[in-house]
Amino acid sequence: MELNMFKNFERPSWQWLAAIVLFLAFSRLIPHAPNFTPLGAMALLAGACVKDLRVSLLIPMIAMLLSDAIIGFHSSMIFVYGAVALIVIGSHFWLTQLSLVSITLASIISAITFFIVTNFGAWLAHDMYPHTISGLTQAYIAGIPFFKNTLISNILFTAIGFYASQQLPNKQFVDS
Numbered sequence: 001m002e003l004n005m006f007k008n009f010e011r012p013s014w015q016w017l018a019a020i021v022l023f024l025a026f027s028r029l030i031p032h033a034p035n036f037t038p039l040g041a042m043a044l045l046a047g048a049c050v051k052d053l054r055v056s057l058l059i060p061m062i063a064m065l066l067s068d069a070i071i072g073f074h075s076s077m078i079f080v081y082g083a084v085a086l087i088v089i090g091s092h093f094w095l096t097q098l099s100l101v102s103i104t105l106a107s108i109i110s111a112i113t114f115f116i117v118t119n120f121g122a123w124l125a126h127d128m129y130p131h132t133i134s135g136l137t138q139a140y141i142a143g144i145p146f147f148k149n150t151l152i153s154n155i156l157f158t159a160i161g162f163y164a165s166q167q168l169p170n171k172q173f174v175d176s
Contacts, residue, residue: 016165018059020045020161020164020165022063022066024038024041024042024045024063024157024161025038025042025060025063025064025066025067026067027157028064028067028071029067029070029071033149034146034149035146035147035149035150035153036149036150036152036153037153037157038153038157038161039060039064039080039083039084039114040084040087040107040110040111040114040150040153040154040157040158041107041153041154041157041158041160041161042059042060042063042064042084042157042161043060043084043085043087043088043091043110044087044088044091044095044103044106044107044110044154044158044161045091045158045161045162045165046059046060046088046091047087047088047089047090047091047092047095048091048092048095048098048106048162049165050092053088053089053092056088056092057085057088057089060084060088061081061084061085064080064081064084075125075126076118076121076122076125076126078121078125079117079118079120079121079122079124079125080114080118080121082117082121083113083114083116083117083118084114086113086117087110087113087114090106090109090110090113091106091110094106098162103158103159103162104155106158107151107154107155107158107159108151108154108155110154110158111147111150111151111154114150114154115140115143115146115147115150118143119139119140119142119143120136120139122139122143123135123136123138123139123140129142
């Protein structure tokens with residue numbers, strides 16, 4: 001069995017990619033379990049599929065702003081957006097050779113990145129925890145129950161996103 005199903009991966013046009021990312025962003029508006037969102041998938045897909053790093057950063061940021069305008073803004077958004085930006089940048093450089101293994105590892109690493117950055121942000125931006133090492137540890141421990149949903153959703157939505165990108169008609173390299 002061939003593990004490298006992405007051997008002949010073709011990047012979708014930026015319009016198709018934007019449609020996939022917007023669809024994933026829309027899914028944030030559907031009732032879901034805490035942290036069971038497509039944020040990691042949006043970031044991985046945009047970073048891996050768009051040649052221009054600036055454009056790959058803009059696609060999920062715009063999608064998130066659109067959905068956050070409906071969901072509501074909050075004080076630690078900068079950390080969520082920062083985590084997504086780190087994931088986009090990482091996937092832009094790490095996912096140059098796509099395989100089932102590389103995409104799965106990227107999904108796991110992106111979940112860990114999101115966990116580290118956003119829980120640090122919760123500790124820093126709120127008074128829920130003392131601003132000490134002990135308080136930071138408490139913030140990370142409190143975030144553990146949400147990590148499972150982040151990890152599962154990253155793997156699931158990333159698989160859907162990369163699979164869908166290969167099913168699109170008129171695939172072409174993204175020159176942006």
